[in-house]
Amino acid sequence: MLKFVVSIILCALAARDSFGDQDFRLPSNTAPISYDLQFYPIFNGANSTFTGVAKITFKAFTSDKIIVLNQKDLTVNTVLVTDITTQKNQTISQTINKPDYEQYEIYLNSAYIKGRNYLLTITYGGQIRNDLTGLYMSSYKEGNQTKWLAVTQFEGPYARRAFPCYDEPSFKSYFNITVVKPKNMIALSNMPIRKTEPGPTNTTEVVYFEQTSLMATYLAAIFVGEFLPSKNGSDLTVYTHKDYIDQTQYITEIAPKHLHALEQYTGIPYMLPKMDLLAIPDFYFGAMENWGMNTYRESYLLLNDDAKTKNKMRATLVVQHEFTHQWFGDLVTCSWWDYTWLNEGFAAYFQYFATKMVNPNWRLDELFVIDQHQKALAYDQTPRHPITTSVSTTDDISDVFDTITYNKAASVLRMLKYLVNENIFRASLQSYLNINKEMSVSPEDLFVAFDSTLADNSTEFGNDLTVYEFMTNWTTQSGYPVLNIVKNQTSFSIVQPVSPFFVNAADGVNKSGAWHVGLTFTTELSKNFNYFSPSAWTNKLSSTTVIPAPRNLTGWYIFNIQSTGFYRVNYDADNWDSLTRQLNNNPADIHVLNRAQLIDDSFALAKAGQLNYSVALSLSNYLKNETDAIPWYSAMNSLSYLLERMPRSQDGYGNFKTHISTLAGIIYKRFRGLVSQGNTEFHVLSFWDTFATWACSLDDVDCTADMLNYFNKWQTGEKIPADIKDAAFCVGVKNSNDSSVFDKMFDVFTTTKTISEKFSAQAALACSTNKTQLNQYLYHIFDGPNGPIKLSDFDSVVTAVSKTPIGLDVLYEFLSTNLNKILNEVLDGENIVTFIYSTLAEKVTSDGQIEKIKYLKDNTTIPASVKKSFDKSYKQVNQNLVWFNAFSPEISQWSFVNKDAPTTVSPAPTTPPTSPASTAHPAPSTPPATTIKPKRSSATSNTHSSLIILLLTVFTVLFIKYTT
Template identity: 35%
Template sequence: MDFKVLLMVIAIFAVGEGSSKSQVSRGNILPRDEPSFRLPFNTLPLHYDLSLTTDIHRGDFDFSGVVRIKFVAFIDTSQITLHYRQLSINNIDLFDDSDPPELLESNLEFTLDPEYEFIRIVTSPGLNENQNYTVSLSYNGTLREDNYGFYRTFYKNELGETVWVASTHFQQIDARHAFPCYDEPQFRTTYSIDIRHDASYFALSNMPVESEVLEDETNYVTTRFEMTPLMQTYFVAFVVSDYASIENNATLRQRVFARAAAIERGEGNFALEVGEVILDAYEEYLGVPYNLPKLDQVAVSDFDWGGLWGGLCIYREDNLLFNETITTTRQRENILRLISHEYLHKWFGNLVSPLWWSYIWLNEGFAALYERLLTSAVYPEHRFMDLFVIYAIQGMLETDADPNIRPMTFYIERPEEILQIFDNVAYAKAGGVLQMLRVAIGPSTFTKGISNYLELMAELSAIPEDLYASIQFAVNEDYPVDPPNVGVIMNSWEFQSGFPLITVTREGNRLVFTQSRFYYGNETSDELWWVPINYVVASNPDFTESLPDLWMDQQPTVILNSANATKPWTQNDWIVVNIQETFYYRVNYEEDLWNLLINQLNGNDSNVIHLLNRAQLIDDSLNIARAGMISYEIPFAILEYLQREVDYVPWSAANRGLTLLNRWLEGTSAYPNYQSFVRRIVEPLFIEYGMEVIANEPELNRYARSLAINLACESGIESCLSGTSQRLVDLVENGVFIAPDLQKCEHQNIFPKGL
């Protein structure tokens, strides 16, 4: 047995034998004591040989297939269990491992279990332990309409004709719709794929084309692809279309495929350029090369999101194609970020994959972080890490206050649960917690640990403990004296829901830090975390050093004396905790400390406090007031400083809270006073940016302009209302073009008013 296969076998059995309800658990998650949706693990796949036939070119949505799965029997058994979904099974044969294979049994008996989506194949007399076999299944299916599995999509060509395309979307558990398989993430095998299709179309898959054979007396071609490296079922992908393409001239072949008209207009050029830059950046940063011979990106009309399926990345058109006349700045940013996100999955998801769906945050948390962290290194003008704080961190802190929110690692196995676990916890929270760990141990140490992880676990399935051990090795090297225990720290975040509120009080020459789980309601909890604490004081306003000044080691209270602190303070000093909001928690202060911060922000130089901490103070104060822990006088006093703030980041933090307050107050007697307040603070921003897009201006200026227009019109600033109305008149009467970045503002601020 191959060494990689052996390691996979060990990992599979260590996580718990699903059908036998083993209570052995690798990773502290236990299979449920009920009928299992997990495969029984009595056999293990070694290789798939998949042949498909489609007539998508003529709008025929039926397809046929034959899959030959080489597998090994772990134990003496008479049953093979595979996944299927919406397939009609025609015939099943069993072969031995000889060369050429010898037929052992034809037309095997089988039963279908649609609830559990199992094909249970019965063999006679049975399978012998440690013996290899091949099972061959012929079947038929129908291309789906819901953008999952092997599905159909279409576009209208320049003549207005409908052109059909066959595409795939197998993540999470939809490979079973294209071919019967072991459709679980811990199984890795090689694949040999061929697709029979009309010669007017061509086929793409994960690997380069090995051969194209035109049939005699027909117009059909069979495209066969090179064998893949070890992959999971959900990384398999193929597209059958008549698309056009562009490609690069680099050593690694990269191409972008889309409708011919879109390619001719140059709408794929941006994606091709970004793909090259991002891939180079990942290889350099991670120290692990991309190991496939090509990388294709495909834009289809219908797709839920992007996905890198080992050499073939499929996106919905508006997530890949860029047209300067219609694409907004926000869409351009999303294209860049999504390409970065999906490319990252070649390492976190394909090279190393989670042992089970419960650990999907090992994929998506890294992708959520690195899509901004590494992209910001090569495209600094986008300020992606500033946006990470206000979108991912601050947005998730609001969601994560729900008392019913799940923890990062949470056992699931039912199909609907697997779909649901791809949520904000797996993406934004996991990304935020990983960023916190990265900053807490130092970026270089973290990167070294990640490289250890990718090298050690290459082509294997991982659990969080594997990640922690790899990072711990780097920590021990870089911090030989009293190194922090990565596993202990991370377990407090991995298995507990929610996050802490750190409350800071000053008692003479002492700072007292208290932690408790943050809720908006009256719920209580005894949960405690390992919390890194860093801070800045007014007499030494250095916001660049983010390493922890102390740790709260799952203690409810920690006291720091000024005499022993590396950053001593005076009684007149304001104090900011959580430098640049790099750690995943909220901070509350006693009233005197809040007032010192308010005085600084509303004084002559609010910029002394870092941009991200200005955004943090706005976001934390609004949400802590929402929870009833402080008076709304505090966040409103902080918001007053925005009259002198022109950067988008603090305004974005404010806008989230103001949107909620507007919804609460609209229609009440307090609403006119609230609108007056908003008019006062937003009018300088509205004047600063005006109502016209400026060529080549920073992207965040365009976001700030849109935000200012929305708040100005919503609060009743007359020049905003008249300006948006006039722009609509100019469009209707004179055909004056409205810039893409302003079209949403125009719609939002005109049509609700009945104009």
């Protein structure tokens, strides 16, 4: 066993050495073998503290006199270094705390001996934090009593805030964890309890947990609180507090199936003896994959019978995301944060495709294209970091949890799956996991597994490429290409520009890139949307590729079948016209994912000035006959961006909004018809929710009347469907002049025990048209940890308030009046003010609004770091003005010409909407044996409108921390 441990450490150190000697990285002279940790939380409300003992067994890889660990904000009391062989203590000359590098240096009088093991014992203490990192406090109300709990969040560089450690993912170790807890509370950790003993006082107990498998520090976890368990005859347990324990049934029933899905797919049984899922009241991330003890936001785990369908779907996806990490991230771990995508990309991929194994009717392979693939394309069409990035500071670690690391990485993995086929993809991943169990890895380890599997199956990847060459091409350069395709008499000419596709031409200056692209296409003659083997490849060394075109082809053609490739496609005018005619005449002849692709690509190309907006808008007009929801999601994203930008146009905005409102009303009524006919399938109810919210936000008459009717019934105590509460609550608050309606909704927000209803009420409060009410709503951020708005939810509140012009005015007044108060009195105040400002900069349109936020930005009294962020966000204002001046006249003209055009509406389908093209050419079925964790998102990480982000809460995002 020791030999195996040493091999693990040597592998980790080799990975460490490849990064150079950045000051914030730990040296490679020592490495941990195991930790014995004791945590003793002392509860005193928001001022709770803890003491700790960290016993670290480490191996010396050189003869040196210095030991360097990570630690932040801890008070070290004693340090002892013992030679395990001789049991003699080493004399310590000095210790130095280096807060700028979050390091702690221990200097010895005589050098430790290379190859020998030592025991480092540190006693220390600290504050139980209130910023949702490290070991932190959270609270909830039980009646009138505030209940406190302590829980950990260690990813990325936050374990060092709870114990001195080698806080880098390559330093995998065994953990023996002990917790001293009050007798009235429970303690949980990664492993089951080994034994419990009396504590140091009459009111405490000491809980000893079993030793963990080899794992990184960021995966260690503890919880101390008064939670109750909910089991379902398995080793999986859901924990929450007493008031919510009846909302655990859904997850308790479905979670074992989703854990088993990964066992089936990987061929590797789940490694630990138990799995706990904890619903935490205050949680920045969407969820966290601590091995054996996953933690979640309450809204992602707690669901009663009256929960919205989209919340159930979202919770299922998030649970599957965290379960995927038990293999991709926990068992096999990225060796450094440059490679975070090896953890998050797979989790974002399998949260859809493993969930599909359990729920094959949820259409998750198609929804993946909308929520992951198209979102990543939109995010990456402004300059970003590559998938494999460069992390240089501790701040960079947090920043890397973004749409690139989650969505783009998942989309590129999907592209790889289609290029090698599902069987090779699965076999390669099984090989990767088995070879690298309990190890830390780099992307090369993954790519080699694919190339080895291809070789074992006597299969070529294509274009004389290895998977290593292909994937390195896609993971180490940022951006993606647009392929410009022109049909000649007998051939297609495919041109790949020398620079990535950017929506802002200035972004492309001095940027270059070339990608290996496997070309797939079909035509009006064949309509084969299920053949994924490339017909040809672009040549990375040449901008133009010429391939034969089918004889006698006079109609349309489509490249990038089912959007399997991560790139955009532009055509000549004749083909865009042909495609538009086909969509208007019979959209079902084109696969549903390619219909969504045509909408998404055309509007992105128009935004970049590479296609006339009139082409994209005319193409999207076919939606009046579109019965499938998938292309509508693409349309919502694209059209809502234009709707946010067009209020500056006094002449064109009215016609354009009317056009979009008419379209939204069409799809709303179709899904209303499906539901009224008794269709209760998951995706149908979820789509009904989304389209009702969209149509009512655009003041569609039928939607508004329906939702007012539902709201009035709810007001009288009648039960209404949970799936329209988002829309009904919003319409009810928006259309009421009675302050009692707002007050009642606020009471629902603060008192309901139904998590789903709570967030419907939270969003509805932002629909008020009363500035005083909106201002009062925002002011609850000052109520502190026990206030109605949790710190982790404030971004959602700001986004919801920003949806209306009145809301934007209120947000500006709130920020300008309270900027210093927020910075000085609110936890995470700087992130809050910068998020509000970035939201304003993205959405303001009038000269008056722009002048106000410019004045605020130029205020000389704001802190330098805040000023820097404001300046960066304000660039979006200038980019929006450039866009408006360039494109609004064309959009206004198109809207005027088409404002009186008759709208032909197809009747509501009587069955769940599917693509007839899919039926005609069924996709290959998944083999029976074959079988997402969103981190906090960045304030500037989404190029789509925030309205549609809310509408697309069927899925998470990532989080992203940005964030995945």
